[in-house]
Amino acid sequence: MSSEIFKVIKKKGKKRLGLLKTSHGYVETPNLMFVATSGSVKGISSIQLDQWGIQFLITNTYHLYLRPGLEIIKKAGGMHRFMNWKRTLFSDSGGFQVFSLSKLRKFKDDGVIFQSHIDGSYHLFTPENNVDMQRILGTDIMMVLDECMEYPVTFEYAKNSVKRTLEWAKRAREEFTKTSSLYGYPQFQFGIIQGSVYNDLREHSSEELQKMDFDGYAMGGVAIGESKEYIRKVIDIGDDIMPEDKARYLMGVGEIDDIEYAVENGFDIFDCVIPTRNARNGALFTDGGKILIKNSKYKDDFTPLDPTCSCTLCKNYTKSYLHHLFKSQEMLAGILATEHNIHYYSKVMKRIRESI
Amino acid sequence: MSSEIFKVIKKKGKKRLGLLKTSHGYVETPNLMFVATSGSVKGISSIQLDQWGIQFLITNTYHLYLRPGLEIIKKAGGMHRFMNWKRTLFSDSGGFQVFSLSKLRKFKDDGVIFQSHIDGSYHLFTPENNVDMQRILGTDIMMVLDECMEYPVTFEYAKNSVKRTLEWAKRAREEFTKTSSLYGYPQFQFGIIQGSVYNDLREHSSEELQKMDFDGYAMGGVAIGESKEYIRKVIDIGDDIMPEDKARYLMGVGEIDDIEYAVENGFDIFDCVIPTRNARNGALFTDGGKILIKNSKYKDDFTPLDPTCSCTLCKNYTKSYLHHLFKSQEMLAGILATEHNIHYYSKVMKRIRESI
Numbered sequence: 001m002s003s004e005i006f007k008v009i010k011k012k013g014k015k016r017l018g019l020l021k022t023s024h025g026y027v028e029t030p031n032l033m034f035v036a037t038s039g040s041v042k043g044i045s046s047i048q049l050d051q052w053g054i055q056f057l058i059t060n061t062y063h064l065y066l067r068p069g070l071e072i073i074k075k076a077g078g079m080h081r082f083m084n085w086k087r088t089l090f091s092d093s094g095g096f097q098v099f100s101l102s103k104l105r106k107f108k109d110d111g112v113i114f115q116s117h118i119d120g121s122y123h124l125f126t127p128e129n130n131v132d133m134q135r136i137l138g139t140d141i142m143m144v145l146d147e148c149m150e151y152p153v154t155f156e157y158a159k160n161s162v163k164r165t166l167e168w169a170k171r172a173r174e175e176f177t178k179t180s181s182l183y184g185y186p187q188f189q190f191g192i193i194q195g196s197v198y199n200d201l202r203e204h205s206s207e208e209l210q211k212m213d214f215d216g217y218a219m220g221g222v223a224i225g226e227s228k229e230y231i232r233k234v235i236d237i238g239d240d241i242m243p244e245d246k247a248r249y250l251m252g253v254g255e256i257d258d259i260e261y262a263v264e265n266g267f268d269i270f271d272c273v274i275p276t277r278n279a280r281n282g283a284l285f286t287d288g289g290k291i292l293i294k295n296s297k298y299k300d301d302f303t304p305l306d307p308t309c310s311c312t313l314c315k316n317y318t319k320s321y322l323h324h325l326f327k328s329q330e331m332l333a334g335i336l337a338t339e340h341n342i343h344y345y346s347k348v349m350k351r352i353r354e355s356i
Numbered sequence: 357m358s359s360e361i362f363k364v365i366k367k368k369g370k371k372r373l374g375l376l377k378t379s380h381g382y383v384e385t386p387n388l389m390f391v392a393t394s395g396s397v398k399g400i401s402s403i404q405l406d407q408w409g410i411q412f413l414i415t416n417t418y419h420l421y422l423r424p425g426l427e428i429i430k431k432a433g434g435m436h437r438f439m440n441w442k443r444t445l446f447s448d449s450g451g452f453q454v455f456s457l458s459k460l461r462k463f464k465d466d467g468v469i470f471q472s473h474i475d476g477s478y479h480l481f482t483p484e485n486n487v488d489m490q491r492i493l494g495t496d497i498m499m500v501l502d503e504c505m506e507y508p509v510t511f512e513y514a515k516n517s518v519k520r521t522l523e524w525a526k527r528a529r530e531e532f533t534k535t536s537s538l539y540g541y542p543q544f545q546f547g548i549i550q551g552s553v554y555n556d557l558r559e560h561s562s563e564e565l566q567k568m569d570f571d572g573y574a575m576g577g578v579a580i581g582e583s584k585e586y587i588r589k590v591i592d593i594g595d596d597i598m599p600e601d602k603a604r605y606l607m608g609v610g611e612i613d614d615i616e617y618a619v620e621n622g623f624d625i626f627d628c629v630i631p632t633r634n635a636r637n638g639a640l641f642t643d644g645g646k647i648l649i650k651n652s653k654y655k656d657d658f659t660p661l662d663p664t665c666s667c668t669l670c671k672n673y674t675k676s677y678l679h680h681l682f683k684s685q686e687m688l689a690g691i692l693a694t695e696h697n698i699h700y701y702s703k704v705m706k707r708i709r710e711s712i
Contacts, residue, residue, distance in 0.1 A: 072655060302431065320428060323424075328395075328423055330396045332398070
């Protein structure tokens with residue numbers, strides 16, 4: 001069964017030029033989502049992102065469930081309206097956050113109990129209620145709840161975890177099928193392949209997920225501390241184990257060389273905090289490499305960061321000024337740097353698409 | 357001698373509609389400067405301020421002298437170029453910051469020694485070197501170094517302080533006359549009337565300053581902790597003791613009712629951190645009063661903050677969303693709120709001008 005929402009338009013080797021279409025517009029792939037964890041890309045309004053031609057974002061169920069809470073988002077009419085984002089919006093299930101951010105977590109038969117990182121209160125995520133939550137978010141594409149293993153884990157641990165994640169995926173798919181979208185436009189659901197660095201587990205995971213006929217497939221639990229070699233070992237099998245006619249999403253991978261490598265191995269969609277988080281820490285990307293603007297050698301460098309870039313920073317300010325803003329902890333430092341990195345990543349993704 | 361840079365265009369009672377002209381454009385008065393302490397209005401780029409029609413800003417010698425340091429600003433070609441601000445720029449001498457921010461300060465015959473609030477290092481400001489510093493900043497209008505008394509002080513203390521500030525003003529004026537601008541356009545210098553809440557001291561201070569023939573006159577040391585009654589007692593005498601044909605600047609006063617009161621009493625120029633600082637703390641100004649957006653009653657208020665406002669926030673987002681951004685400590689909260697308060701204050705100042 002071919003995908004309702006995704007088409008491969010052109011192939012070059014394993015590389016795929018694709019088009020993802022949702023009720024909120026199209027996304028040219030390969031492409032990377034900037035992260036709007038709590039309904040905002042840090043420092044940048046949704047209006048600006050739209051003006052810059054950004055085609056999709058990803059938000060997070062764990063964060064939004066805890067704050068502002070789903071009743072607020074339901075009253076607002078879903079996340080698109082709450083954050084005034086008119087284009088495609090993904091939501092992560094929050095599985096990763098439950099296993100990385102929350103203070104305590106405990107499996108119960110039907111899901112996972114965790115303590116809020118904000119106020120210590122207890123909450124239960126199940127595969128079913130997590131789908132219901134993402135129905136309330138009204139995102140175009142939702143991810144299933146998965147167990148995000150740490151790195152490293154033993155094969156035995158990984159095997160049991162994959163088993164649980166597959167059971168959860170089945171229940172999430174059933175809940176998704178039984179329920180409808182709340183705001184009059186269709187939603188879609190992606191499954192998540194897990195398996196740590198054990199590729200036979202990932203292969204099994206993918207096979208089982210495909211039986212559930214998701215609208216797209218993601219590779220999860222990658223780039224969580226393992227070496228580049230292991231990251232690439234997982235990327236290597238993507239094209240072999242993921243279906244040809246559905247979107248392929250490599251979660252959380254955002255180093256540009258890894259993205260390029262993953263595109264060469266047939267991946268379509270990426271998300272990462274690297275462009276935005278690095279910007280706030282003073283790391284700016286250019287074709288000539290990463291510029292750590294807080295370095296004192298930039299204090300009297302009155303040239304633009306990247307003369308080829310069309311962002312507010314590169315068109316109007318010098319490295320010296322940005323260095324000063326960071327040293328003075330001015331809000332504008334992170335804002336200008338974030339705009340630059342968003343522009344840079346958008347340019348790189350466009351260049352990748354044009355190479356196909 | 358009439359002012360080279362300022363003209364009163366129209367009067368209504370004591371209210372004055374004026375025009376301040378510098379090499380970097382005109383400023384319609386009455387008007388308020390937003391504060392770019394370290395060369396940036398917090399959260400907003402100079403490009404955006406220019407697009408919004410903001411006509412002038414004020415920056416601070418104390419902060420810029422300590423960071424990035426004057427050699428950087430000199431190499432950049434002055435503050436206009438460093439921060440890419442093409443319109444009129446004032447600089448405060450930093451007198452207020454020496455007396456409010458620095459860890460230790462001690463008068464020496466020729467000036468004041470103080471300790472940096474950043475790293476504890478010792479520095480000397482004299483009336484002369486402070487003028488030289490502002491020559492390096494290249495601001496259109498510089499302020500003389502003054503002693504900013506605390507509130508309250510005794511009459512005796514105030515009298516001696518005014519004496520010192522007048523001596524400093526004389527030396528600053530001489531240094532200004534002896535030196536030239538560095539970047540090919542003229543600079544101007546304003547004197548600062550002090551005297552705490554003692555109006556006869558302020559009258560004396562103004563008389564003496566006028567003998568030095570400054571390009572404009574400011575009322576300093578107001579709104580530093582005294583009651584509204586005392587603030588207004590000082591404002592009351594402004595029209596009587598300040599020259600008719602020069603710009604009159606009321607420093608640091610930014611509550612809208614005080615600004616209106618001061619305009620009614622013949623003041624032209626204001627500066628205050630209230631619009632921008634309050635924004636970052638979640639206090640937003642509207643004609644209906646100040647909205648404290650973090651208040652829980654806004655959590656499900658899906659109406660715009662101010663339907664008559666044309667800022668990004670009011671055109672695109674709800675109070676509920678802004679409430680959420682503040683509660684989640686998202687950078688975008690302060691950015692959107694600052695843009696709103698800048699728009700609001702600009703509207704109020706325009707309305708004030710139109711009333712004359």
